[in-house]
Amino acid sequence: MIISSRTIKILEYVSRKGETTIRDIGENLLLSERIVRYEIDNINFIVSNEKTASYIINKRGRLHMNNTPKMLGIIEDLKEVEKVSKHEREDYIFIKLLFEGKINLRRLTEELDVSRTTVKKDLASLEMKKTGIEIVNNSLCFPVNDEFEKRKLLIDTLDEYIDEYLNGIGNNIVIDVLKKMFSKEEQLLIEKFLKNISEHNLKANKLYKTFYMYLIITIQRIRTNNLILKNENANFLKTTEEYQKINKEIILLEKNFEILFTENEKLQIADFLTGLFSYSYNTSIFDVWIKINIFIKEIIKNVGGKLQINLEDDVWLLEGLMNHIKPAIYRIRNNINLKSMEVYYEEAREIYPRLFTVIKEELKALEKLINIEFPENELLLFLIHFQAALERNKNNGEIKNVLLVCIGGFGTTNILAYKLQRAYELNEIKIISYLEIDKSYRNIDAVITTADLNINVKENISVPVIKVSPFLTEKDTAILNEHGFSRKQNTYDISEIVKQLNESASIKNKEKFRKELQNIFSVSIRGDEAEKKDLFYFLKEENIIFEKKKLEKWEDAVKEGFKPLEKGKYVDESYYKSIIELINNFGSYMVVSEGLAIPHAENMNNVHKSGISLLYLKHPVIFPGNKKVNLLFCLSAVDKKDHVQSLEDIIRLEEEFSFRKKMAETNSKEEITEILDKYKRFRR
Structure with a gap:
């Protein structure tokens, strides 16, 4: 058998307790009774080979060690030959990826004492097990930039280890990671902070471990400048006493860990404290929140059914109600009355009597689930959400x-x-x-x-x-x-039709004919027979860059991409700096498809000529949101309309000509120019 950390844990637990039970071991070490029995049988098999009278004796369900001093020596010997289990190894690798973003294969093989092939298999296994992640070039990539999702994954991964870490027992590679991050004194500081922000004994709450884990993860993420950027319930949370306490006590952590908690970080901590079952990253809490989600969907279905209108497809209504429910429960449990709504209550009942009655009736099942009763003022807020949904759906939900x-x-x-x-x-x-x-x-x-x-x-x-x-x-x-957008059945290029007909027949009044065709086909006129300034009008050969060296930051790529335009007096330095600021403020929306970014900004008297530069990176950079980019079309425009055709060309260049795929095979600026020339011929 393989000697794992689980084997050592059970041996150490039995030696400490003196006498215990299989159930007691399972509950304290978070193992099933079946696994405990399996491990004890294996332990006894191992020690029997030592030809000693040392065993874990099971007498009427009670366990104790025979010849304890000899067994303690065996434990120390077993620690020397202990092997890291595949499960622990994968958790260790995943935690390293989440905290550091990238791993070094050579260093990992040394740390884990396994081959490169084994580590690569572990990476492939992780990618299959962990939904929504991708591991590229030993780096962790997420489809969206959601820092909170990453922290949830860390909480899920650390959950089985946190008891031993907090109690100072057990010893494995995952717990070692935590020990290296935080000293015992720092652990006590975190516990002190948790005690200061709550009037209740948090340690007695089953959420405590999750809360504690979130704090240690948050501190480490802030240390590496990975921050929470928003909180959906910000306005509500700022009104709570919990937030005020956190705002006051957070200085304890800031001073001792030498970090700064942003507003959104403090709001997220407050989010933990304001409810016990509205957090999807705790297993027991998650179960209840799933039920609430199901109940809300059922309420929407039933209300719609009684009013004879389909509301089930209204995602805005579902999102609104789910965001409303947490503040509502908090207000009820803390006896906070919405007095400002009282003046509207009777009026709402008179205007929407049936809707009010239907909602009140349908909410009874939810009230029973969470053991509260919604007062009339809270019912009014539910009514407002449903009334807005009825307005949205009065024309079959179509958006015009x-x-x-x-x-x-x-x-x-x-x-x-x-x-x-x-x-x-x-x-x-x-x-x-x-x-x-x-x-x-x-x-x-x-x-x-x-x-x-x-x-x-x-x-x-x-x-x-x-x-x-x-x-x-x-x-x-x-x-x-x-959301109710209605797709067009057919689209037509009116200008192309006029052009083709004109080659075979004489059209006296082309503009009039175009408008008549537009009316017949019920489409907007697309195309223009006048010559347009396209991508190749603005993209000069001297403004194409092939970059072989690796750039460390995405900001460097933006700066490098605009160098030709700055040098050619198209733009001032402040122009590309404003682009970097936009991306920092609003995210990587300029990354318009996989690997492709179109950096641009408004002309604030820092654009002197309209132009385009192209930067191809042999080594991709990572934009915010873990978006890999190796192709940048950098735009400057004196007038907003200058690049309408150019942008359409860039779209078609990628969609119709697989431009990025062809670029991957290039090794010089000249080869890029050749590909662009081929596209020009292809387009014609």
């Missing part, structure tokens, strides 16, 4: 008027507007700057953005806010369909 939020000033927004107009039956697409988003607009069914909007801004918008890629991927299309 869209507000498109422009982040960078031009370019990617025009791509998106063009694709939306071609793909969906829309009456109007209104483009505004993100600086204008706080203004009110009538007759808008949805807001679409290519970057995350500030949570405070989103809370003031009564229609769905949908984040998509400028290239409108299949995933984006599915999201839009869920």
